[in-house]
Amino acid sequence: MxxxxxxxxxxxxxxxxxxxxxxxxxxxxxxxxxxxxxSTNAQGQQIRSQQMFVQFQKPAVQxxxxxxxxxHGGGQTGTNFLATPDGREGWATYFVRQGFSVYVxxxxxxxxxxxxxxxYGKTRKPNAQAMSDRFTAPKLKSQYPQAQFHTQWPxxxxxxxxIYDQFFSSQVEDxxxxxxxxxxxxxxxxxxxxxxxxxxxxxxxxxxxxxWLIANAKPELVKGIVAIEPNGPPLYEMALEKNGxxxxxxxxxxxxxxxTRLPLKFNPPANQAQDLNLVRQAKPDAQNLxxxxxxxxxxxxxxxxKGKPILIVSSHASYHVPYDHCTAKFLSDxxxxxxxxxxxxxxxxxxxxxxMLEKNNLEIAKYLTTxxxxxxx
Numbered sequence: 001m002x003x004x005x006x007x008x009x010x011x012x013x014x015x016x017x018x019x020x021x022x023x024x025x026x027x028x029x030x031x032x033x034x035x036x037x038x039s040t041n042a043q044g045q046q047i048r049s050q051q052m053f054v055q056f057q058k059p060a061v062q063x064x065x066x067x068x069x070x071x072h073g074g075g076q077t078g079t080n081f082l083a084t085p086d087g088r089e090g091w092a093t094y095f096v097r098q099g100f101s102v103y104v105x106x107x108x109x110x111x112x113x114x115x116x117x118x119x120y121g122k123t124r125k126p127n128a129q130a131m132s133d134r135f136t137a138p139k140l141k142s143q144y145p146q147a148q149f150h151t152q153w154p155x156x157x158x159x160x161x162x163i164y165d166q167f168f169s170s171q172v173e174d175x176x177x178x179x180x181x182x183x184x185x186x187x188x189x190x191x192x193x194x195x196x197x198x199x200x201x202x203x204x205x206x207x208x209x210x211x212w213l214i215a216n217a218k219p220e221l222v223k224g225i226v227a228i229e230p231n232g233p234p235l236y237e238m239a240l241e242k243n244g245x246x247x248x249x250x251x252x253x254x255x256x257x258x259x260t261r262l263p264l265k266f267n268p269p270a271n272q273a274q275d276l277n278l279v280r281q282a283k284p285d286a287q288n289l290x291x292x293x294x295x296x297x298x299x300x301x302x303x304x305x306k307g308k309p310i311l312i313v314s315s316h317a318s319y320h321v322p323y324d325h326c327t328a329k330f331l332s333d334x335x336x337x338x339x340x341x342x343x344x345x346x347x348x349x350x351x352x353x354x355x356m357l358e359k360n361n362l363e364i365a366k367y368l369t370t371x372x373x374x375x376x377x
Contacts, residue, residue: 025060036051041118050188052113053111054192071203078106085163094362103196109184136158179262198223208327212260216264222308224308226368228313229313233293236253265304266301312341318355
């Protein structure tokens with residue numbers, strides 16, 4: 001009975017939200033697939049894999065020249081941008097209301113893009129406790145210093161809460177080998193922007209590396225990048241600990257090319273990842289931040305990314321906060337100017353990693369659309 005009452009209340013929130021929203025004026029909407037190829041499976045059957053599902057909306061009055069491509073992170077699908085688990089408007093709709101054409105993808109081998117185990121290999125399965133600890137209720141375990149500031153998740157953030165249950169229902173298996181994930185998304189991403197033309201990439205978490213790779217491959221078609229807590233930090237994965245300044249420890253080597261697993265174009269050229277010769281800072285930039293892995297001086301430059309408007313956003317209370325500055329620093333050292341913004345520094349407080357789903361998601365969306373309109377023409 002208690003659960004049913006919670007569900008009724010959550011539904012009531014959804015109904016009120018829908019009633020308050022102004023009608024959305026759309027000139028065109030639909031979907032398509034990009035990329036993909038045919039192959040034969042072990043049973044001798046012809047299958048198609050590597051394709052990427054893309055849905056889009058174009059506003060009745062388009063105010064900005066370049067569409068926004070929204071790319072979700074690991075274990076997620078494009079639903080992250082369509083609405084929130086408690087029924088409020090998502091970033092995709094908000095951007096359309098502001099006059100942007102918006103394309104929302106499901107990564108290859110994810111969601112509506114389809115999955116073939118005999119092609120993609122082993123998967124990683126979502127875990128309710130881990131998702132709660134990392135995304136929706138990090139304060140309960142406080143595995144890193146900033147977790148204490150998390151206040152914006154709409155609900156308790158744990159299993160049994162109807163809003164959390166909606167969120168966890170959206171989690172999906174994804175490919176275990178992240179190198180394969182990068183390869184698939186690079187190919188599909190290039191196919192997408194070749195189809196729709198010059199675009200702005202809005203990436204989140206795992207897809208952060210895709211933005212750098214696609215811009216590296218097609219610099220003329222990527223007009224800017226908005227990276228929401230992008231995949232990082234440079235070089236090593238981070239393993240959460242809970243003991244003083246060592247609250248993060250090195251996990252396995254992840255992004256061997258600094259900010260990606262796949263090669264990037266540097267000047268002077270780096271023929272292999274080891275040529276970057278990354279070294280760790282002697283001291284962190286500030287308290288409760290990790291020591292970054294950086295290039296020695298003089299650093300090689302990322303020539304394909306230079307001159308692009310790039311915004312990197314960190315929240316107030318995410319596990320990314322201790323290290324996202326390292327991604328911004330890596331780019332800056334490589335000659336790629338970027339704007340690195342911590343949301344609390346502009347008065348937006350209490351958010352975690354899944355900020356597009358949290359209570360103040362549209363306040364953040366407003367900041368993003370304003371930044372894009374002012375910096376990408």
